[in-house]
Amino acid sequence: MFWERLYLGMISMSRQNSGKIILGMLLVLFGTGAWVLPGLSGWVQVFAQGSTVIRIAGSTTVLPIVSRAAERFQSRHPSIKITVNAGGSGVGIHGAGTGRFDIGLASREITPNENQRYASLHTTVIGRDAVACVVSSEIFHAGVRTLSKRQIGYIYLGKITNWKQVGGPDRPIVVIDKETHRGTRHVFMHYLFGNSKARAPGARLVTGSNNEEQAKIAQSDSAIGMLSIAWMNEDVAGIGIHEGGQVIQPTLDNVRNGRFPIARNLNLITAGQPAGAVKLFIDYLLSEEGQRLVAESGYIPIHSPHAVSRVAGSHSK
Amino acid sequence: MNRRLLKERLSMFALYGLTAGGGLILAVILITVFTKGAPALSVSFLFEASRNFGLEGGIFYQTLGTLILMAGAALVCLPVALGSVLFQTEFLHSPQLKKIFRLLIYSLNAVPTIIFGLIGYLFFGVFLEAGVSWVTGVLILAVMILPTLHVSIHEAVETIPKHYREAGLALGLSPGQQMRAVILPQSLHGIVTGTLLGLARAAGETAAIMFTATAFSGVDLPQSWTDPVTTLQTHILVLAQEAANPEALTNAWGAGLVLLAIVFILITATLWIRSGLEMEAER
Amino acid sequence: MIQHSMFHEKGPVFWWTGLAGVMAAGTIVILFASLVIESVPVFKAEGISFLWGVDWFAGENYGALPMIFGSLAVTGLAVVMVLPFALASAILTSEFLSGRARLMVKAAMELLAGVPGIIYGLMGISLLTIWVRDVFGLIDGNTLFTAGLLLAVMILPTIMTLSEDALSSVPGELRDTALSLGLTRMETVTKVVVPQALPGLAGAVFLGIGRAMGETIAVMLVIGGIDRLPQPWFNLFAPGQSIPSKIGREAAEALGFDVQWSALIALGLVLFVMVMTLTFAGNVLLRKAR
16 A cells, blocks of 8 residues: 555655664564574574475365374474375375375375376375264254255255255255365265265355364354264264165264265375385374374274274364 | 534534544454454464464464565565666666556556466476475565565655765766665665565465465475475464364464564554654655 | 766666566566466367356366456445445545644554455454354355455555545645635535545545455455355345455465366456456546546
């Protein structure tokens, strides 16, 4: 704004007052110096040393495991630095394919389209998860504990628009969709409509990360959404899915024994076979300790059958 | 006459009412940031690394990241801005060319920042192969704040009295000496205020760097040219999306308060320098 | 005749400034050219109907109309909401405040104009969306209206201070004459000062709109993020999407490749053209006013 006014000749500046300018600069320097000085010395040292960097990005479902693992891994391998970024499964797969990242995180499988574009993508499964259909706790407590696949589908298509149509209170449904490249959406839409790219004309909001979706559902008192089971909590309740005459609850046990219908692998995507530091890190994730982190993050480890069995949602993020 | 008086009274009332309303809204915003952010602040919040996805710990590296990006941008931008000003004032003689030059710089100022992010990534991230890194962020922000610096410096150089330069020439100064002895010292205030404002603009920017320069976790200080950083702006963005979690919100407001303080210090310094100048000009 | 330029010889100073000058002036040209070139693929794939297509699904369809509509809607809303406040405070400051008070107000506005967009975004997502939902009895508070309201607050200082500049640049003699003719102070303002300053005021508003249209972060967090025209189209309490918000949400995925990237760049081009038109109109008006 100052710029515009100066440009338009609304204000003008004349000769300087060097005392004030120097004082002003000092003020700014002291204000920022507190951070710059300790940082700078460390920075110079590190820059001189150099290190291996593993760049990781993608699914916000896989992200908590990898962030936790990266923290532990780095304390044991100080010369390897791991940066982790969110963005979604699409970002992870594209990033790995194009070399922008060393490891892409994906909470869905690589599509044929993506496989075609990036020939050498390699997938390592590090855990299993399920996508639950979740509702605001108010709706859950008002009695909507289960929905059938057909009902959820109709809600997303906009054919059911009020909770009373499915046994809830007389309140419009706030249908929450996700950005189209998100892994959670692929898996969920594939379950509902047999098409991972199905449109959801009934949607009211579109969110990105698991965190964002969780927050929007918690802030609302009449929302429905799709969420990794690790994100369920007291404000965001997972509902049972009514299928074939029985109700299947979104619990880790039901995912483990294969009954819950919307399960998925948590994948690490690399361009070609993992090698070097990347392999070291992936091996760590597959080790007993790494798999324990998978369980701690609220998911199902793939290699350790003795992993703690507990109800999904008890884990607080 | 009575109706006129009534009308006068009423419109004055409306004027004060609306102004008070606007002022109140802005005051509420500042008060909100301060009251919500203050509880988060502590020495450990300012100087510790963040833990557990920003829910615990502090914002040390985020603050550093913001400072690295803004300082880097100003450092890269300053020589270009200074050079382009001198090009405009000393080299371009035709008024038409000067006008076109002004127009081009002015247009740059109006470009929405997200576009700098898009095209900047293409140039610095892809062509220069810097990827998602602090270097990409610095370069994008440098381009973004170029007009801010340019016009402040331009204003200052433009108003150097003619006889200063003539005196320099009469003394037989070479161009380099002329620049060191006359032009730079005489336009110092423009350079300083422009840089401060540029820093403030860079510090407040999120859209241009959120997908080009920053990472979510595992970042402390960049250890090579192609490392991403983490910044206050993007940290707040991530935490804001967890708005239903009180811990996340508290830390987001705390980070917001620190960011606001950085920006306000820079703008206040500018205003302060300028107020001195204006008073001197009135004398 | 003394040569006033210090550039009569082509020393290092000449090359430095020349290079810098070309870089500074060339940036906008390169920016525009890249936007045009990079958006070619999507226009090839979708044709010109990209501009009025209503369906956007990455990998399948790219239609920009919901985003264009959303951008226009939120900025339009913001301007309508901010104008009374901005103009009233500008008039009060310029015509009724003492010199010192005026400087203080202006300084405060400069400061407020610097508040980063992410702070407004945080405020929007944690307070405003809930407030809008409860006050207007909506099922959800992430709407075009919320985004417009947030933008209105954001551009208040900018529009206020630019309008104030336009008002104070009206010569004092006009006011004295009007007052001596028996007009009240308020009549002087409405019948003499404001009409005189009108081009300047319009310019201020245009610049403010341009600024609002390009805002990304604050809008992105409260607009709802859905690429769809509201039903009916004037229902602004419905969620929507603006151009910068769309780019902000999808850029990380598309970065540098494919038709999707091209579509985002084309959105950027549309935004660029809209903002530039506004800025130049505002600029011309403001210069004419002086």
